[in-house]
Amino acid sequence: MSRGVSSGVELLLPIEPPQPGRPRRVQLESALRDAVRTGRLAAGQRLPASRVLAGDLGVSRRLVVEVYTQLTAEGYLVSRPGSGTCVSDLALPPAANAPAALRSPERSARWDMRPGIPTLSAFPRHLWRRAWTAALRAAADSDLAYPDSAGHPRLRQVLAAYLGRVRGVYADPQRLLICAGFTQGLHLLAHTLRARGARTVALEDLGMPHRAPILQQAGLAVMPVSVDGDGILVDQLPEQGVDAVLTTPAHQFPTGAVMAPARREALLAWAGRCGAIVVEDDYDGEFRFDRRAVGCLQGRAPDRVVYLGSTSKTLAPALRLGWMVSPAELHSELLLPKFLADHGSPTLDQLALAHLIEAGDYDRHIRAARTRYRTARQALEQAITRHDVPLRLAGTPAGVQALATQLDGTHPDQLTARAQAVGIAFDSITRYQLTPDPDPLGVVIGYGNITPHAIDEAIALLATITNGQHGSAR
The missing domain is CATH 3.40.640.10 (Type I PLP-dependent aspartate aminotransferase-like (Major domain))
Incomplete structure (x- = not known):
């Protein structure tokens, strides 16, 4: 076991003495991956500087840099200017022992389009x-x-x-x-x-x-x-x-x-x-x-x-x-x-x-909210048309979310994951199924807690995903 320290950051890693056929680099990569997967290293957690961790582990700095680079490429870590190397926000493990239906939703998305959430900033x-x-x-x-x-x-x-x-x-x-x-x-x-x-x-x-x-x-x-x-x-x-x-x-x-x-x-x-x-x-x-x-x-x-x-x-x-x-x-x-x-x-x-x-x-508050949500739903429908996203809103115009059926055959879990990767949070319809559907085609998009301008931004970015491009957050 070794401990790395950098600017108050401590890191306990189960690195054992060198083993035949198991290089130190492999051990360090595995230890860091496991720490992220199990949640011992939380999203956003800063890691020790490569020089400090190398000194603590008794390995070369080059080896630590190579490990950080590899895990960054895999999405476990991210390099942030001025903050060093941190655990990626997208490398979140599921809550331990929590049924999937009860896990807390992701809250770090830039564009929050999760269903069922009102305009929190408009609380009176x-x-x-x-x-x-x-x-x-x-x-x-x-x-x-x-x-x-x-x-x-x-x-x-x-x-x-x-x-x-x-x-x-x-x-x-x-x-x-x-x-x-x-x-x-x-x-x-x-x-x-x-x-x-x-x-x-x-x-x-x-x-x-x-x-x-x-x-x-x-x-x-x-x-x-x-x-x-x-x-x-x-x-x-x-x-x-x-x-x-x-x-x-x-x-x-x-x-x-x-x-x-x-x-x-x-x-x-x-x-x-x-x-x-x-x-x-x-x-x-x-x-x-x-x-x-x-x-x-x-x-x-x-x-x-x-x-x-x-x-x-x-x-x-x-x-x-x-x-x-x-x-x-x-x-x-x-x-x-x-x-x-x-x-x-x-x-x-x-x-x-x-x-x-x-x-x-x-x-009076409800009347104002009703007007706001009507405008937001219209903005969502217009953005889907404007940016040619293969979705169609279903159901009665009401509430703070809508089911959007998919027109291109993409599995909703895949679309949801790809959207989350660029900072857009909504739900796959599979989250709401008691009986699995072999051919699910729908995502549930919330518009209650996001402005019309942000809706247009999110849907424009979503269009690059559905068109097979690699969009990036603006």
């Missing part, structure tokens, strides 16, 4: 600070005690009124539960359904990859159900053996389909016949551009549908504020799991959101 900091300060000023001493597991009564009342007028939810405040976003809501619901005797939940396929692990962790089996341009294929749901179905009817993720009226009727009729629960994920129902958004399913069958929503798209994912409206009996059974999970959601944040809605600031 001033309005939120004013709302939070007003909430703190008006809070009674009793509001600073342990929270109500269901959520603060004021937010539940204000939110029920908002959901009723904007999304058509039948939202009795007594059936509304405040939770830490959709993820916690689904987690609580899954465990509660399992405790009730449920065994199987049907999922839209395609869909968000973290849904299945949440359900499976609760002891539930998952059954993939295909989707088409009218939403989930209800005729694939069996008459027995499925206890619930999770769907995104207002704007299917990631295809962008809006569930057709006949399909909605068929789904609710199926749930009624089978005694099943419909779980409605209304993740971006406020953001439809071509017309008023379609109302939610829950308003049609409040005793059969569980409605889930959050501020993750309307404000920011970091707030971790969400809500669940469920049938009365099921609501009462959710309270203990919520209490055991976190003893209730943060009260002052709940009161701040209530103030934001009551003041009309929440509605």
Whole structure:
């Protein structure tokens, strides 16, 4: 073992004494590769200067320079003026022991076109600070005690009124539960359904990859159900053996389909016949551009549908504020799991959101965001045409991302990797498949967290990739 030191940088490498038939150069290359692959050397980590590492290892500087040069050519290292040799940003290992569906997305891309992310820079900091300060000023001493597991009564009342007028939810405040976003809501619901005797939940396929692990962790089996341009294929749901179905009817993720009226009727009729629960994920129902958004399913069958929503798209994912409206009996059974999970959601944040809605600031923020996302989607569509990229946007104009079907036969994993290599981050459709497709043709491109000008830059660069050229970031 040897340690190299340069300007405070230390590097521990398992370099053994010389071995017959295994040159020191091979040992050093292998040791550095393994360190990068396993994550012991993180992206951007500076390595010791070649002279220093050579002295520590007792080898020639020329040998270290040759090793650095070889690993730079392989993409493990990069030479940066003024910073020496560093680990490449693109040489990131997968998170240890993390399922692929749960790994953190790449955050270092120059052009962030990951789906599902709103305009983070447009978070209404001033309005939120004013709302939070007003909430703190008006809070009674009793509001600073342990929270109500269901959520603060004021937010539940204000939110029920908002959901009723904007999304058509039948939202009795007594059936509304405040939770830490959709993820916690689904987690609580899954465990509660399992405790009730449920065994199987049907999922839209395609869909968000973290849904299945949440359900499976609760002891539930998952059954993939295909989707088409009218939403989930209800005729694939069996008459027995499925206890619930999770769907995104207002704007299917990631295809962008809006569930057709006949399909909605068929789904609710199926749930009624089978005694099943419909779980409605209304993740971006406020953001439809071509017309008023379609109302939610829950308003049609409040005793059969569980409605889930959050501020993750309307404000920011970091707030971790969400809500669940469920049938009365099921609501009462959710309270203990919520209490055991976190003893209730943060009260002052709940009161701040209530103030934001009551003041009309929440509605104004959403209207501004809707205009911004409409402009961004139009910019994406125009850039694809202008730069002759072999993609076609699919689905209803809504939300902060779109499915782009590929017209040239390139495998979406290959296109995604090649885009990432030049600093453009979006997703292959394979990330959202429960059942592998032998011939996937689509990528999911976000436009929520990127400006129209940057969209045009990214698509212009993407055009050089799809045309087989070697583009470089401008």
